[in-house]
Amino acid sequence: MQDTSLSPDAVSALFTRTDGQFLFARWGRPIVPVIFGVTEETIPVLKGAIEAVVALADHKMAETDPELGANLMVFFVRDWSELTETPNLDRMIPDLGPLVDRLQTVGANQYRIFRFDEDGGIKACFVFLRMDAQLASLDAETLALTQMVQSVLLWSDAAFTEQSALAKTPGGRVVLRPEIGALIRAAYDPVLPPASEDASHALRLFARMAAAQ
Incomplete structure (x- = not known):
């Protein structure tokens, strides 16, 4: 073997x-996901991947985060400029405009931002996915599992x-x-x-x- x-x-x-x-x-609080920009039938696939990885880690999920409401936010867009048009997102991501410019310049198709509690544990994660040909070629299960694995810990860049x-x-x-x-x-x-x-x-x-x- x-x-x-x-x-x-x-x-x-x-x-x-x-x-x-x-x-x-690692996450220091239960994970509360919310997903934007996908069809209704895709959401159960994405949440299923989240639940599977959380169960693997023996961590917890919750219906709401008392401080943030939702703390794992996944955004699917066709173009990075859509992020600047998302209501109130610039309040959660203060440097959203320069970030979008940078993502457009380098041609990125994904980006993650983590926020941390006082003890250093993860308290929030924002996942941004631009559905270019590469990401669109993946089936929903593969894409969802890949993204959740990369969001469950603060891995190296x-x-x-x-x-x-x-x-x-x-x-x-x-x-x-x-x-x-x-x-x-x-x-x-x-x-x-x-x-x-x-x-x-x-x-x-x-x-x-x-x-x-």
Whole structure:
């Protein structure tokens, strides 16, 4: 059987940003999702992926966040300019105009913004997806699972650029790579802090993964 486990260095790399900073964070409160810009029949697929990843992490969802109402907001657009036309979004994202300009300039098709509690845990995540040909070529389940995996932890900005968090089974079904699933479970171990800037945290994650095998 192929060994799909991650080494301590591989775990560390998934949370080490391109500027060399190690930065880890998980959600510190129940996740309350809201999705904009998709058809009614697509929403259950997206929420199903969210529920699956939250269950994998042994985390919680809720009907409402007492401070924010919804704290995981997913926006689907055809053009980045649509964001500046979304009512009140500029109040939640103060630098929305310059951000939209930057996304248009680099031709990005996705972007995530995280907000954090005082202890460093994630308290909100805004996911912006521009449905270009690349994203439109993905089926709804694959797109939803990919986005939720990337929103459930504060990964490195370089994580998954060389290898996707997902894999295909022999039958052609798209699933989460087992080692990434194991890492997400370890990251939500209540013994561990919700956030860390210390690279030794990767060793603690690795130890939790090894103990669970």
